[in-house]
Amino acid sequence: MSVPDKMLVCPYNKAHFIFRQRMPAHLIKCGKKYKGEVLMMCPFNAMHLFTKKSKEDHYKECEEYVLSLQKQSMQSYYQ
Template sequence: MADLPYATCPYNKTHRILVLRMPQHVLKCQKSYMGPPLKTCKYNAAHRVLDMERHLTECREFKNFMDVENYWRSFECRKPKTSYDE
C-alpha cells in the first residue's frame, strides 16, 4: 500500500486519504465542514476549491478534457466536403 497515491482532504487538511477513496470521503467530510463554501470542479467531483479559475490552471482532468476536445475539433475541420454540404 505504500506505493498507492494519497491526497489531502479539501475539508480537513489533517486527513490524508487514498485517492481512490477520496470521492466517498469528501461526501462524508462535507457534512461536518464549517468553513467557507467550496466549489466543486466539473471535471473531478472530488476536487473542492475556493478559487475555481486558479484550480483549472492546475487541474489535470481539465487539461485532459481540453486535449480531447481539441483533438476532436481538429477532425471536424478536416472533414472532406460531401455532396450534401454543397
C-alpha cells in the same frame, strides 16, 4: 510533510490524508461536518473542491481540465 502518491489531502481538513480510492466516500462524510467557506466541485473531477475565489487557479492546475481542452481541440481538428 510529503504525501505518498496513493494518498490525497482532504480539501475540507488539511490534516486528513486519505487513500485515493476512499476519497469519494470521505468527501461526503467530511463535507457534512464542514463549517468553513463554501467549496465548489470541479466539473472535470468530483474529488477536486475549491473556493469560488480560487476557481481560475484550480483550472490552471487541473489535469482533467487540460485533458478535456486537448480532447476538444482534437475533435475539432478531425471534423
